[in-house]
Amino acid sequence: MDAITFLYMLLQSLIHYLQSVGDVWDEETHWRMELRAKRLDRKRIQLEWEVEQLALRQRGEAWGDLLWFALQPWQVWAVVGVLVLLLGLYFFWRKRNHEAENSNEEDEEDHVLGNDLRWLLERIQWPVQDLQAGCEWAIHLMDNYTIYFGHILSNSFYPVLQHAIGVGSAFEGWSPREQDVVYRVLIPMTPPRGHSFHLELDSAGHRHVRNFRVRVQLECTCTSERQAETVLCFLHHPEEELRSNQDPSLLHTLCTDSYLDVHKTARWFYQLVRAVWPALPQSHSWHLKLLPSRRSCQFQVTDGTESFRIEVLFGVRRGDSDVFVSSQTREARTLSTTWPETYDVAEVKFFKYIAQQAPPDTLHLRCLQLFSRVQLGFGFSNYMVKTIIMHLLNTIPMSQWRRRYFLRRLGDINVNLRRCLEEKCLNHFVIGNRNLPQEISLPLDILSAEPPNLIHHLARDLASHSQAMSEYQDLQHQTLVSPF
Ligand SMILES: [Zn+2]
Numbered sequence: 001m002d003a004i005t006f007l008y009m010l011l012q013s014l015i016h017y018l019q020s021v022g023d024v025w026d027e028e029t030h031w032r033m034e035l036r037a038k039r040l041d042r043k044r045i046q047l048e049w050e051v052e053q054l055a056l057r058q059r060g061e062a063w064g065d066l067l068w069f070a071l072q073p074w075q076v077w078a079v080v081g082v083l084v085l086l087l088g089l090y091f092f093w094r095k096r097n098h099e100a101e102n103s104n105e106e107d108e109e110d111h112v113l114g115n116d117l118r119w120l121l122e123r124i125q126w127p128v129q130d131l132q133a134g135c136e137w138a139i140h141l142m143d144n145y146t147i148y149f150g151h152i153l154s155n156s157f158y159p160v161l162q163h164a165i166g167v168g169s170a171f172e173g174w175s176p177r178e179q180d181v182v183y184r185v186l187i188p189m190t191p192p193r194g195h196s197f198h199l200e201l202d203s204a205g206h207r208h209v210r211n212f213r214v215r216v217q218l219e220c221t222c223t224s225e226r227q228a229e230t231v232l233c234f235l236h237h238p239e240e241e242l243r244s245n246q247d248p249s250l251l252h253t254l255c256t257d258s259y260l261d262v263h264k265t266a267r268w269f270y271q272l273v274r275a276v277w278p279a280l281p282q283s284h285s286w287h288l289k290l291l292p293s294r295r296s297c298q299f300q301v302t303d304g305t306e307s308f309r310i311e312v313l314f315g316v317r318r319g320d321s322d323v324f325v326s327s328q329t330r331e332a333r334t335l336s337t338t339w340p341e342t343y344d345v346a347e348v349k350f351f352k353y354i355a356q357q358a359p360p361d362t363l364h365l366r367c368l369q370l371f372s373r374v375q376l377g378f379g380f381s382n383y384m385v386k387t388i389i390m391h392l393l394n395t396i397p398m399s400q401w402r403r404r405y406f407l408r409r410l411g412d413i414n415v416n417l418r419r420c421l422e423e424k425c426l427n428h429f430v431i432g433n434r435n436l437p438q439e440i441s442l443p444l445d446i447l448s449a450e451p452p453n454l455i456h457h458l459a460r461d462l463a464s465h466s467q468a469m470s471e472y473q474d475l476q477h478q479t480l481v482s483p484f
Contacts, residue, residue: 129181131170138183138310139166141282141301146187148276157250158268159189159260164312167344169372169382172351173365176372176382184311186326186344189265194221194234195250197260197316199325202338208452210341210431211334212325214260214316216250259337262295262327265314269297273312295327295334315342321441322346323430343430346440347390350429353437354393361403364393371413384454388416390429394436421468424459427451 142164149161168184175181191197198215218234232242234249254264270290277288282301291298297312315324316339323346325339334340354364371385392412393401401409420426427433430442432451458465 131173131175131181134181134183134308135166135171138185138308139164141280141308141310142185142187142312144280144282145273145276148279149272152272152276153192155247157192157194157247158253159250159265159314160192162188162190165345165348167313167348169386171348173355174369174372180307180309182309182311184313184344186313186315186324186342187269188315188317188324190316191216192250193224193231194219199316199318199339208456209331212339212341213337214325214339215258216255216260217258218249218251256337260316260339261336262314262339263336266293266295266297266327269312269314273297273299295329313342315339318443321443321446322349323443323446343428346430346436346442347386349440350390350393350437353439354398357398359399359402362398362401363403363406364389364398364401364409366406367401367409367413370410371417384420384426385413385417387426387429387454388413388420391427392416394429394433418472420455421458421465421472424453424455424465426454428454 146161146163153160164185164187166183167186168182169175170181170183196217196219198217200213200215202211202213203209220233220235221231222233222236224231232246234242250260251258254261254268256264274288274290277283286301286303289300289302291300291309293311296314299310301308301310313326313328315326317324318341322343324342324344326342326344327339328342328344329338329340358364368386368389371389372382392409396409396412428451430436430440431446432449434447436442453459455468458468
């Protein structure tokens with residue numbers, strides 16, 4: 001305000017000065033004075049304009065002061081709050097946009113994946129036969145057999161044959177063979193009356209194999225109320241009486257030195273299958289062809305258009321667990337009284353458990369099918385691949401085995417295969433595995449055992465290891481897993 005007053009007073013004094021001197025000057029100098037007056041007048045106008053501008057500016061500053069004074073601190077914070085809110089909304093909107101873009105990218109990825117998958121899945125050679133239908137057919141046939149076996153053997157002292165359990169790849173839902181799928185079943189055997197089975201671990205010289213012998217022991221039946229009338233006690237009746245009135249004991253039929261003999265059991269079962277066949281309803285339209293086998297019973301049933309190949313193994317259950325000793329063996333020279341421990345039943349139960357947990361578009365069996373096919377001829381056993389996949393199935397949630405994760409899971413299998421070879425170690429899936437589903441029952445010694453290394457031979461044989469690594473490299477080049 002002081003500056004305005006000063007300028008106004010200056011302007012007034014200039015006007016007063018011009019008026020007082022005008023009266024005394026002569027005519028000659030009048031035009032000169034007039035010129036000066038005009039110049040002073042322009043100066044006045046400029047000064048007035050400047051005064052006005054200054055006043056306006058100061059009024060503006062006063063409005064700023066007034067506004068700042070009028071806004072209380074809470075209002076300032078409210079304004080800040082609104083700004084923060086707006087900023088937040090902006091970032092939220094940006095994030096939504098970003099997610100939408102990502103979603104589009106995933107859709108595109110799915111689209112690309114879809115094309116890759118179609119191509120890949122077409123290359124997987126799936127068995128010609130409907131595995132599930134084949135399994136049902138095989139079990140139905142074996143159930144019919146079991147009924148007849150029960151009638152025929154009811155008064156004998158041969159092992160009691162229980163209902164067949166489907167095991168192996170077909171019953172797990174895959175097959176390493178496109179044609180001639182083998183439907184493998186295990187028939188549990190229990191001792192006949194007057195006998196008992198005792199499993200004896202016999203792994204001398206085979207640190208990595210758990211072999212058993214089945215010792216057959218005669219039991220006293222003198223006190224058995226129901227059997228006392230019709231069955232003579234093998235232990236306490238005179239031998240002469242037993243020989244003339246009763247069939248021989250199991251020790252005299254299927255045993256060698258008190259141990260159940262695999263070869264004798266297979267021959268006996270072979271005869272039973274052939275003898276019972278004509279009585280079965282299937283015999284009216286199907287043809288039975290028995291195939292040679294020393295440690296199992298293999299046969300083919302055909303009707304001209306369809307054909308089922310069935311392999312029957314015999315086993316004795318360890319307690320009430322899912323582990324058996326069976327006639328099956330992977331080694332060529334095995335004694336006829338040797339019954340290797342088998343985990344087939346536990347494994348098929350594991351695959352059934354997985355199938356129950358799996359969403360409809362789960363492709364874990366396709367993974368198994370693909371890798372089992374490409375392994376053929378490369379020296380890696382199917383069991384090795386299956387073990388790697390079982391370990392992965394037991395650790396990766398089933399939702400992650402759906403169609404859209406197929407390539408990732410194939411990559412996992414490939415990485416694990418390489419790691420196993422590099423580390424020369426692949427743990428057995430069942431033995432010593434404490435993370436199995438509760439549905440699978442294991443004997444205590446299996447549960448507490450140290451998991452055996454399935455590829456222990458690679459650790460001690462460098463030539464075998466380098467051969468395996470070289471085969472793996474070939475596998476990488478020749479199969480479609482190399483891009484992962
Ligand atoms: Zn007795």
